[in-house]
Amino acid sequence: MLKMQNISKVYRTDLVQTHALRDFSLEVAEGEFVAVTGPSGSGKTTFLNIAGLLEDFDGGSYLLDGEDVSNLNDNQRSKIRNAKIGFIFQGFNLIPDLNLWDNVDVPLRYRGFSAAERSKRIKEALEMVGLGSRMKHLPSQLSGGQQQRVAIARALAGTPRLIMADEPTGNLDSLMARQVMELLENINEQGTTIIMVTHDPELARRAHRNVHVMDGQVTDFTEFERAANKRERDALGG
Amino acid sequence: MFAYYLRLALLSIRRNPVLSGLMMAAIAVGIGAFMTMLSVHHFMSGNPIWWKNDVLYAVGVDTWNPNETYYQSRPELPPQQLTYRDAKALQASDIPTYKAYMFNVVGVFQPENEEIAPFIERGRMTFNDFFAMFDVPFEYGGAWGEQADRRDEFVVVLSREINDKLFGGENSVGKRVVIDGREFMVTGVLKEWHPAPKFYDVTTGAFQEPEAFYLPAQLYETLQPDRSGNTNCWKPENLDSFQAFNNSECTWIQYWVQLDTREQQQRYADFLHAYLQEQASVGRSARPDQYLMATPEEWLEINEVVADDNRVLVGLSFLFLIVCLLNTVGLLLAKFLGRAGDISVRRALGASRLDIFRQQLIECGFIGLLGGIAGLGLAGVGLMVVRKMYRFEGSSMMDGEMILVAFITAVLASIAAGLWPAWQICRVPPAGYLKTQ
Ligand SMILES: Nc1ncnc2c1ncn2[C@@H]1O[C@H](COP(=O)(O)OP(=O)(O)O)[C@@H](O)[C@H]1O
Numbered sequence: 001m002l003k004m005q006n007i008s009k010v011y012r013t014d015l016v017q018t019h020a021l022r023d024f025s026l027e028v029a030e031g032e033f034v035a036v037t038g039p040s041g042s043g044k045t046t047f048l049n050i051a052g053l054l055e056d057f058d059g060g061s062y063l064l065d066g067e068d069v070s071n072l073n074d075n076q077r078s079k080i081r082n083a084k085i086g087f088i089f090q091g092f093n094l095i096p097d098l099n100l101w102d103n104v105d106v107p108l109r110y111r112g113f114s115a116a117e118r119s120k121r122i123k124e125a126l127e128m129v130g131l132g133s134r135m136k137h138l139p140s141q142l143s144g145g146q147q148q149r150v151a152i153a154r155a156l157a158g159t160p161r162l163i164m165a166d167e168p169t170g171n172l173d174s175l176m177a178r179q180v181m182e183l184l185e186n187i188n189e190q191g192t193t194i195i196m197v198t199h200d201p202e203l204a205r206r207a208h209r210n211v212h213v214m215d216g217q218v219t220d221f222t223e224f225e226r227a228a229n230k231r232e233r234d235a236l237g238g
Numbered sequence: 239m240f241a242y243y244l245r246l247a248l249l250s251i252r253r254n255p256v257l258s259g260l261m262m263a264a265i266a267v268g269i270g271a272f273m274t275m276l277s278v279h280h281f282m283s284g285n286p287i288w289w290k291n292d293v294l295y296a297v298g299v300d301t302w303n304p305n306e307t308y309y310q311s312r313p314e315l316p317p318q319q320l321t322y323r324d325a326k327a328l329q330a331s332d333i334p335t336y337k338a339y340m341f342n343v344v345g346v347f348q349p350e351n352e353e354i355a356p357f358i359e360r361g362r363m364t365f366n367d368f369f370a371m372f373d374v375p376f377e378y379g380g381a382w383g384e385q386a387d388r389r390d391e392f393v394v395v396l397s398r399e400i401n402d403k404l405f406g407g408e409n410s411v412g413k414r415v416v417i418d419g420r421e422f423m424v425t426g427v428l429k430e431w432h433p434a435p436k437f438y439d440v441t442t443g444a445f446q447e448p449e450a451f452y453l454p455a456q457l458y459e460t461l462q463p464d465r466s467g468n469t470n471c472w473k474p475e476n477l478d479s480f481q482a483f484n485n486s487e488c489t490w491i492q493y494w495v496q497l498d499t500r501e502q503q504q505r506y507a508d509f510l511h512a513y514l515q516e517q518a519s520v521g522r523s524a525r526p527d528q529y530l531m532a533t534p535e536e537w538l539e540i541n542e543v544v545a546d547d548n549r550v551l552v553g554l555s556f557l558f559l560i561v562c563l564l565n566t567v568g569l570l571l572a573k574f575l576g577r578a579g580d581i582s583v584r585r586a587l588g589a590s591r592l593d594i595f596r597q598q599l600i601e602c603g604f605i606g607l608l609g610g611i612a613g614l615g616l617a618g619v620g621l622m623v624v625r626k627m628y629r630f631e632g633s634s635m636m637d638g639e640m641i642l643v644a645f646i647t648a649v650l651a652s653i654a655a656g657l658w659p660a661w662q663i664c665r666v667p668p669a670g671y672l673k674t675q
């Protein structure tokens with residue numbers, strides 16, 4: 001699904017150069033649920049933004065879904081983001097003056113779906129996150145956990161192959177965090193690849209695999225038993 | 239997608255009412271000032287008889303002071319009006335298809351209905367050709383018969399307004415009205431007719447209302463009416479009696495002809511030239527080469543109906559509009575940058591730069607449209623003031639064409655103002671504002 005080799009990313013400001021990523025290599029298979037952990041400032045968000053085509057990188061190679069994305073123009077990158085990738089942010093990033101329906105509608109509008117198609121997808125997505133009855137509410141009328149579920153619905157509505165979640169539970173209390181996590185697990189079970197940055201070791205352990213990032217490099221992989229077992233079971237059971 | 243962007247524009251205006259309001263106000267003030275000046279110009283520079291511009295001619299012959307030309311700045315032009323002698327002589331030519339001299343008089347109406355007090359009105363004495371030549375529209379009846387131009391007949395054509403006043407708007411053809419104590423029979427009532435400028439007589443204000451009634455000029459010597467209008471004299475001569483004035487070198491009469499063919503036009507020019515030569519040969523002051531045949535357009539130009547300062551004002555008000563727009567550019571930039579967060583979310587979710595650019599420009603156009611509506615209101619107020627100041631009477635100055643121009647200008651101007659801010663905002667990197675959360 002995603003294959004990064006020796007990616008480097010340098011931020012230059014007037015005073016300093018920051019090597020946010022150096023020799024960053026990672027492969028994620030289709031259908032995986034990968035948790036990315038690491039200390040603050042280690043480059044997790046930078047990795048996610050590059051992987052999600054929100055930012056350019058300076059060196060290395062990156063294949064997304066088998067396609068070399070290093071030479072795409074802005075327009076092509078927008079199309080790929082729109083069709084293949086769903087984003088979930090720590091700060092939810094809903095548009096405050098659009099109601100839930102219209103927020104979920106945003107990526108679908110740029111996709112060029114028909115009104116009927118959009119309507120069907122919005123309803124399904126909001127129902128899936130348990131907010132089907134509040135479509136006319138504004139984000140400010142919801143709790144943080146509910147807002148994040150709207151953001152998930154928005155990421156889901158376009159049926160992306162890959163979901164990028166940057167500390168999706170970072171602003172939520174543990175109960176709400178668990179609900180969001182369960183939602184992501186459901187989505188993953190239906191085949192969507194998920195890459196999630198998190199600080200929470202308990203949540204990280206529920207992923208198939210942990211990638212630890214330090215100083216802009218992948219330092220450690222941990223494959224969890226539960227996930228490994230599950231995959232074996234899948235392989236055996238067919 | 240256009241409807242979607244319009245909805246977003248509305249939301250954005252609601253979210254930011256102060257900034258949006260300021261922008262609309264800036265556009266409204268700019269458009270208001272510009273449209274006021276442009277409408278005045280458009281109104282002044284109209285040719286209300288454009289469809290006959292190549293066959294109608296204002297006629298002038300130079301029998302003015304031998305020692306001084308009528309216009310100092312344009313010595314080649316004859317006086318603006320004719321003497322009575324010249325007017326009568328020209329009227330004898332049978333070259334033109336239509337021909338008419340004309341002048342203003344005043345008359346006192348004594349309505350039959352005793353409840354209406356007698357009142358004074360401006361009238362025009364002329365010929366039956368006047369109505370055909372200028373395509374004057376009739377509501378009832380028509381012009382008096384040709385015989386009334388040769389033999390005294392007490393007949394009158396009324397304007398629509400005066401017919402409303404005297405007869406409550408009913409068909410008054412055949413009825414009698416009393417003017418200056420004499421009875422006249424109505425032969426026709428005009429439809430509303432307000433040529434602006436009043437091209438056929440600009441001597442007492444190019445934007446004056448047309449006269450309330452029309453009488454055959456044939457009756458002039460019988461009625462000896464009170465004249466109203468401009469009279470210009472140069473010769474020290476006796477003007478004491480009606481007869482002496484009519485024989486004088488004073489100019490006070492307008493003259494128009496319709497010449498349909500090239501050949502007619504050439505023959506008429508030759509006729510004017512010959513007439514002046516003949517006058518010179520009998521010892522009158524006359525300049526044989528100084529005759530004028532001016533189309534309505536040329537006539538309005540010669541009489542400077544559109545003053546130069548009016549053009550300058552249009553230019554200045556346009557500059558003012560640009561200043562207002564520059565203000566708008568600043569406001570738009572502030573507004574758009576305040577929304578960078580939303581924009582980068584849209585970008586992350588798949589909006590292309592072009593999508594964002596379009597969204598912003600449609601919002602600008604929408605604000606421009608609202609500003610344009612307010613601006614039209616302001617222009618309406620401005621025009622009311624201008625009308626009072628310049629004593630423009632009659633028809634409305636803001637026609638459909640001007641309203642359309644106002645909207646197009648407002649929308650295009652605000653889109654132009656939005657180009658730079660929209661370009662800035664669509665280049666906001668999609669990741670930029672997401673990271674700082
Ligand atoms: N736009 C930027 N400009 C300059 N430096 C940046 C920028 N974004 C990130 N960095 C720096 O790059 C490093 C990695 O940041 P980030 O990927 O946000 O880390 P994490 O998400 O793991 O906390 C940090 O040192 C950060 O200060």
Ligand SMILES: [Mg+2]
Pocket residue numbers: 044045046
């Ligand atoms: Mg981060």
